[in-house]
Every structure is written in C-alpha cells, then in structure tokens.
Amino acid sequence: MRADTMTNDVLPTNHLLALSTDEFIAGFDAVASKFDSATFPQQILPPDSWALLVRAGVRLPTLPKQYGGRDSSVEMCRIVETASEWNVALGVYVIVNTALALLPVVKWAGEEAKQEMLPLFAGGDPLMAGLAATEPGAGSALSVMTTTFEECEGGYRIRGRKHWQALSSSADWWLVLAKNAHRNEYGYFIVRRSEGFRTVEMYEALGLKLLDYGVNDIDVTVPRHRRIDAEETGLNSVDVFLASRALLAAAGAGFLRRISREAHAYAEGRQIGRKSQSRIGFVKYRLAAIDTSSTICEALSHYLQTTVDFKSDLAPAFPAVQALKTVATERMISAAQHYQQLTGAEGYRCGSPTNIAGQAFLDTRVFSIFDGNNDMLSQQLTAHCLTRRSGRPLSGFLADWPLTAPAVAALQEDLGFLDQRLGQAQQVLAGRAIAYLIAVAHVLKWAEETAADPARVRPAIEFLRNDIVGVAAEFRLLATGILDAYGPKSRVS
C-alpha cells in the first residue's frame, strides 16, 4: 500500500490517532501490564504478544503522521518508560523496533523506500525490524567490519556475517551496515529477511530473554532506492545509535521507579531476627542508593522529554546523549545489584515469588556493553571536550560549557585533577566525571522545572558528587603507576 493512496480509515490503529497523549499512554499501559516481569515467561516474545502491543500503538509515535503515525518524541519516551516499568526487557524490545530500526528509515531514507516500508508498520501487522551492525570481529570498532557492498546492475549486493543482533531470527526487515568493497565508505541498506538474511546460529543470552540473538549471514541484492546514503544525508554510524542510546534514560526512569518501590516493600516486609530489614542502617544506605538512582534517571528522562526531538538532527546532542546513556545504565546496573543484595538468597532464585531482583540484575548487566560500550562512550565524551576547549584547561572549559557549567558552579568541587595530559585510561575516567557533571546539571534543572521535593534532590546531587570524587581517587590510583606492568600502550593514548 502506498502512503499517498492510504487513508487512515483502513488502519486498525486508526482509533488511536485522535487520543490525547495521556489517553494514548494509559491505553498502552493497560496492555503493557500483561507483560509484568514478575509473571511473564522469560522466553522469546511470541508474535501474538507483539501483536497486542502493535495494536496498542507501540510504533505510532515513531511514525510520521503521513504514514499513519502519531509522530511524537515525548510519546516515544513515555512508551519506553511505561514498558520498562512493567518489564525492562520489553522496554529494550520497543527501543530496538522503534528508535534503532524504524527511526533511521523515517529520518534518512528516500521517499521510495519509505513508501515501501513504513505503511506496513503503521497497521496492526506484528512485523518486526532490527539493525545489523556488529560482527564477530567488529563490535566497538565497526571500522574493521568485513560485511561489504558493491554496486551491481539495478542496485547493490551486500555480503557478510553479523552477530548478536536483537531479534535476529524474528525481525522481517533489517537495516544493515556495510562497507564499500573497494573504498573507505559506509552505507545503510534496507533489507527484507526473505531477500537473503539468514540466521544460521542462535545464541542464548543471560538476560533480556524476550529478544532473540544469533549469527546472521547476509547475501542480498537490493534495489538502489533501499540505500540510505550516509554521505549525502550527513549520516554517520554514531548518529544512528543516538536515539536508542538516549532512550535508555527513559527505560531507566521506568525500571528504577519499580525497583525503588519493590525494594522498599521487600525491606519493610522482611524480618531479620526480630526487626524489620528496613531498620538496619546499611539497608537504609542501599535503599538511598536505589532511590537516588531513580531520581537521577527521572531527571534525565525529563530532559529527554522536554529538550530532545528524535526526529531532528541529533548530532548536536551527541555529548548529552553519551552522558545520558552511560549514567542511566550505570544507575540501573548498580540499583539492580543493591536490590539483589537486599533480597538475599531469594534474589538469586529463578522465578522467585517474592522479588524480580535476579532477573533485574541479569537484564540490566548488558546495558553498559551494548549500544556503544560505556568505557568507549566515556572516552569519546572526553575527546569531544578536549577538541573544543581552545587552549583552556579542561576544568576551565567545563566551568563555561553550558552542559556542565551549572553543575560546576553548584558543586564547587576541585576539578584540577582533569588538567593534565590524559592517556586513554584517564580519558575514560574523565568522561565519567564529565557525564556526572552533566547529570548534576539535569537534576538541578529538573528540580527547578518540576518543583521536585528537596529531600529527593539533595541526595541525588550528593551521590553524583561522590562519583566525581571517586573519579579523582581513581586518577590518583593511576598516578601511582599501577599500569606500568602492563606496558607503555596502556599509559598513552
């Protein structure tokens, strides 16, 4: 069906288009509640289940209005936040289908490719889409990929092997990243599974089991219009990942709201000896760590919803997104660990009737690894700042930079430790400190704009301050020469 011949009358999701945002999200919430991670099986999501979410409009905020969508960045965030509160793996499922695979087509594909693909995704058909970039020999450094494309009569031939794709054996449509077989040039290609995308081996992941993963062999020929011309559109491989990375902050807000609620309820209900677990001092500290993580992710998600338009060029948001992803995912992982500790052996039990801590731990662990590993993203954040500081010391740049200036002013911490020649290890650590400063600025802004309870704001700021102080301590540790035994490469960039 072509978009220009399509009327909204024929779409089974048509009735959702007139709803207000709150009504739309409430309807989605009612459907997402069926996927509660306390009871929903830890297995690949059946197509019927995805169909329920599709009919509830899960893809509509990503799609433009002319293709039967609701076209809303705010709703993209709220859908992910809602899904993740019920089941964080479901939140990832939604992010992959929408921000990672569909959004690049919406933003960068030509009209012919859009008309071929997008109307199919506006209806009730539970089609799925994924993005294939990672290869067995090329993960963090995609530049060494061996999947290639070559021009052929009428289009392009793409050949290679990818692995670890979310929805490997389920997705019908793929966005495949390949390198020109003859020169240093990259291209994204829209590929249908039936055209020659074969899943040759399945992987069993430790967590996020609603999604399937594996090894995918690709040998396809696609027509010319299916290429998203990276160079013409100014698109680079980093831009494609920015929306999905940023949405992990929304996932964090939903997921941590639940973890905070459940950790408190668990601690209230658990007797340790003759007293409630919640009355133990260090248990209170762990609960505070969970609560502040929840507050921080709420502030980051607020920033996303009030400032970021996923449909516009996200390249200027690059440093902010690196910080959102690294801070939010770190918070999810650490809160899941605190929660699991509080639940004792019950938190180490598959399918425990008292808590979801074990699953929360396994589901979140990968967040610092995929969608750009956090260490690399931290290094990139530092590099971004170093190239813009115009001869100033890094601490001076951060005091002026709009993303960090409010935090530097509020914290009054000595950031002089950043003003030295930074080797690779120090660049990773510096990137963490910069991301914490960006997070402090977001918490301050969120507090001001929402009149948030100071009893939530202050601890969040103090925990982030402590993280920065921790980075300074790690700088001192490196200065003792602990890496000397690992050879010169570990000390220089």
Ligand SMILES: Cc1cc2nc3c(=O)[nH]c(=O)nc-3n(C[C@H](O)[C@H](O)[C@H](O)COP(=O)(O)OP(=O)(O)OC[C@H]3O[C@@H](n4cnc5c(N)ncnc54)[C@H](O)[C@@H]3O)c2cc1C
């Ligand atoms: C659950 C899951 C879902 C995924 N979904 C998809 C998907 O949908 N599509 C897709 O194409 N891929 C997907 N991936 C692959 C994922 O993006 C890669 O695993 C990721 O990019 C890391 O690549 P790698 O595993 O090869 O690790 P490597 O590149 O080998 O890196 C391993 C580690 O080396 C260290 N390291 C690397 N670079 C640096 C640096 N600059 N500084 C400091 N340390 C560094 C880090 O500790 C890093 O974690 C998924 C993976 C998982 C586990």
